[in-house]
Amino acid sequence: xxxxxxxxxxxxxxxxxxxxxxxxxxxxxxxxxxxxxxxxxxxxxxxxxxxxxxxxxxxxxxxxxxxxxxxxxxxxxxxxxxxxxxxxxxxxxxxxxxxxxxxxxxxxxxxxxxxxxxxxxxxxxxxxxxxxxxxxxxxxxxxxxxxxxxxxxxxxxxxxxxxxxxxxxxxxxxxxxxxxxxxxxxxxxxxxxxxxxxxxxxxxxxxxxxxxxxxxxxxxxxxxxxxxxxxxxxxxxxxxxxxxxxxxxxxxxxxxxxxxxxxxxxxxxxxxxxxxxxxxxxxx
Amino acid sequence: xxxxxxxxxxxxxxxxxxxxxxxxxxxxxxxxxxxxxxxxxxxxxxxxxxxxxxxxxxxxxxxxxxxxxxxxxxxxxxxxxxxxxxxxxxxxxxxxxxxxxxxxxxxxxxxxxxxxxxxxxxxxxxxxxxxxxxxxxxxxxxxxxxxxxxxxxxxxxxxxxxxxxxxxxxxxxxxxxxxxxxxxxxxxxxxxxxxxxxxxxxxxxxxxxxxxxxxxxxxxxxxxxxxxxxxxxxxxxxxxxxxxxxxxxxxxxxxxxxxxxxxxxxxxxxxxxxxxxxxxxxxxxxxxxxxxxxxxxxxxxxxxxxxxxxxxxxxxxxxxxxxxxxxxxxxxxxxxxxxxxxxxxxxxxxxxxxxxxxxxxxxxxxxxxxxxxxxxxxxxxxxxxxxxxxxxxxxxxxxxxxxxxxxxxxxxxxxxxxxx
Numbered sequence: 101x102x103x104x105x106x107x108x109x110x111x112x113x114x115x116x117x118x119x120x121x122x123x124x125x126x127x128x129x130x131x132x133x134x135x136x137x138x139x140x141x142x143x144x145x146x147x148x149x150x151x152x153x154x155x156x157x158x159x160x161x162x163x164x165x166x167x168x169x170x171x172x173x174x175x176x177x178x179x180x181x182x183x184x185x186x187x188x189x190x191x192x193x194x195x196x197x198x199x200x201x202x203x204x205x206x207x208x209x210x211x212x213x214x215x216x217x218x219x220x221x222x223x224x225x226x227x228x229x230x231x232x233x234x235x236x237x238x239x240x241x242x243x244x245x246x247x248x249x250x251x252x253x254x255x256x257x258x259x260x261x262x263x264x265x266x267x268x269x270x271x272x273x274x275x276x277x278x279x280x281x282x283x284x285x286x287x288x289x290x291x292x293x294x295x296x297x298x299x300x301x302x303x304x305x306x307x308x309x310x311x312x313x314x315x316x317x318x319x320x321x322x323x324x325x326x327x328x329x330x331x332x333x334x335x336x337x338x339x340x341x342x343x344x345x346x347x348x349x350x351x352x353x354x355x356x357x358x359x360x361x362x363x364x365x366x367x368x369x370x371x372x373x374x375x376x377x378x379x380x381x382x383x384x
Numbered sequence: 385x386x387x388x389x390x391x392x393x394x395x396x397x398x399x400x401x402x403x404x405x406x407x408x409x410x411x412x413x414x415x416x417x418x419x420x421x422x423x424x425x426x427x428x429x430x431x432x433x434x435x436x437x438x439x440x441x442x443x444x445x446x447x448x449x450x451x452x453x454x455x456x457x458x459x460x461x462x463x464x465x466x467x468x469x470x471x472x473x474x475x476x477x478x479x480x481x482x483x484x485x486x487x488x489x490x491x492x493x494x495x496x497x498x499x500x501x502x503x504x505x506x507x508x509x510x511x512x513x514x515x516x517x518x519x520x521x522x523x524x525x526x527x528x529x530x531x532x533x534x535x536x537x538x539x540x541x542x543x544x545x546x547x548x549x550x551x552x553x554x555x556x557x558x559x560x561x562x563x564x565x566x567x568x569x570x571x572x573x574x575x576x577x578x579x580x581x582x583x584x585x586x587x588x589x590x591x592x593x594x595x596x597x598x599x600x601x602x603x604x605x606x607x608x609x610x611x612x613x614x615x616x617x618x619x620x621x622x623x624x625x626x627x628x629x630x631x632x633x634x635x636x637x638x639x640x641x642x643x644x645x646x647x648x649x650x651x652x653x654x655x656x657x658x659x660x661x662x663x664x665x666x667x668x669x670x671x672x673x674x675x676x677x678x679x680x681x682x683x684x685x686x687x688x689x690x691x692x693x694x695x696x697x698x699x700x701x702x703x704x705x706x707x708x709x710x711x712x713x714x715x716x717x718x719x720x721x722x723x724x725x726x727x728x729x730x731x732x733x734x735x736x737x738x739x740x741x742x743x744x745x746x747x748x749x750x751x752x753x754x755x756x757x758x759x760x761x762x763x764x765x766x767x768x769x770x771x772x773x774x775x776x777x778x779x780x781x782x783x784x785x786x787x788x789x790x791x792x793x794x795x796x797x798x799x800x801x802x803x804x
Contacts, residue, residue: 112712123608126601131623133638133680134630136648140641148641149651197425204421209414216422218793223433225789227741229758230437230778233765237443238436257433260425318631321743325765338633342640342748351641354634361629365622 198263270304
């Protein structure tokens with residue numbers, strides 16, 4: 101942080117530091133709730149609060165028992181398995197459908213572009229409770245409620261807007277003369293697509309896929325309505341944990357999920373940098 | 385040159401087709417290809433997403449129970465004016481049809497349906513149906529009133545008439561705290577049963593409050609990050625993005641850990657002596673809990689658009705204003721703030737849309753007083769099983785969200801939506 105220039109008076113000086121203290125408090129508000137979970141998940145006692153022993157850093161006050169609990173509890177292992185099954189399948193579907201649509205939407209000759217775009221984005225905008233209620237009736241009628249395919253289709257619908265948005269954003273700066281040059285040099289359209297277009301839009305596709313995955317991985321409202329006991333996902337299991345039998349196991353799960361989101365965030369940031377480098381946009 | 389072209393007639397392609405038509409063909413083919421790329425997703429969304437919602441909205445107006453189970457009564461009631469009790473003929477039709485329905489075991493559905501309109505009438509219908517078996521001949525009017533004097537009550541007949549048509553607005557009326565009175569006119573519900581309009585207003589105020597709080601909290605930190613060197617602002621950005629990427633349930637759990645009576649914040653307050661051991665504050669399982677947790681969850685959705693707008697505001701404008709003699713406050717208010725308004729607009733609409741339809745957080749930390757409209761939709765879906773009312777409440781919520789979405793589209797454009 102640069103030092104203040106000498107002409108700044110006491111008023112300006114106190115304003116400058118006061119403002120930074122205010123900002124620090126807002127950042128604390130954002131980050132503290134997430135950080136406080138991590139040490140509590142190592143609590144040896146079944147409490148949701150710091151014990152005296154924990155505060156004096158007594159090693160006996162910390163334990164891994166809640167992590168073992170996840171490991172030993174078949175409900176949690178099932179939930180983790182389900183989350184990955186549903187998350188991966190819906191991500192694959194959403195990424196394929198979304199990328200194709202984004203390619204079409206970005207072509208200058210696309211008719212009714214805005215109208216179609218607003219329909220495709222709508223799953224992101226419509227309140228989840230309405231989506232869930234609608235799907236509950238409809239999927240029950242056609243026998244898809246309480247099945248994996250039903251849940252996967254529902255999560256695919258919720259994930260596609262993110263893929264469409266990120267891939268369209270990547271295509272905004274796409275230089276069409278590259279594909280024309282490839283065609284001019286005798287490359288067939290499919291070859292051009294895989295050799296020229298795909299490598300260039302790949303960062304957008306991957307970050308869209310990550311968004312779709314995290315949407316499915318974090319979604320609980322639709323799961324509450326559509327999934328049976330066999331299809332319970334991690335958020336559904338946490339929901340049950342908070343509502344029914346509150347135990348520090350969910351803090352351990354929460355810590356694992358935080359670690360997971362840090363990993364995802366890092367991947368996204370690396371992708372963003374790669375994208376900027378490839379297009380020669382300097383980091384601003 | 386121009387003369388020569390006109391003389392030669394229309395320009396043609398190699399195969400003799402006029403170039404203009406050839407171009408139109410090529411453009412049509414391109415349009416078809418583009419549309420073909422979008423079509424799979426469009427169909428997918430239409431079937432898995434839009435159709436279910438349309439199906440649900442249909443439930444808010446369809447009303448098959450009375451018109452299917454008691455069809456003749458339903459038709460006869462249409463010509464009844466509602467000023468005096470219906471005549472013997474309608475009573476007779478009702479008795480006959482109720483007997484049939486009791487035999488077919490469908491009378492319970494009618495009882496449930498009537499109970500939505502006038503609470504406490506379930507037993508009137510099922511009880512009467514049971515006693516009707518012994519009733520062989522008329523006059524049915526006296527007999528029915530004899531079985532239960534409610535059959536001599538105009539209000540019951542008005543309610544029965546209101547739910548008789550196969551399509552009805554009564555769910556929407558109920559969702560707006562109104563009903564059909566005995567003359568078939570729309571009238572407000574009795575004051576003790578008016579719950580949904582206050583609930584919609586509460587959802588509206590809470591969402592506005594949350595949006596306002598998000599603006600107040602997001603503005604300073606976005607301003608700070610936009611005016612710091614990239615290296616430092618990227619680090620600070622992690623503190624915004626980490627909550628954004630962390631599971632919703634994790635964040636809600638952490639607020640339970642922080643705010644509950646035996647929680648971290650109460651512990652700290654007791655420790656520094658601000659409150660006594662028995663004066664611990666109830667900060668969760670009420671509206672405070674809902675608001676605090678939702679502000680935290682939605683704050684990144686305000687910071688991200690605001691930051692990306694502020695990033696584009698050149699610092700030289702402020703410097704120019706100051707060098708022309710403006711005080712820092714005036715320079716900020718007259719020069720910087722107006723340029724940041726598009727960011728506030730984008731963030732506000734986004735946060736408001738998300739807040740209005742929020743379900744998870746109020747359900748987990750809202751307790752009894754912190755519930756919003758979504759929670760009542762879920763309640764009618766899962767517990768009271770009054771699906772028509774759930775659909776009507778959902779329809780109203782959906783309509784308001786779509787208006788906001790349209791506004792967002794007009795003002796900002798979905799193309800400009802940024803993620804992460």
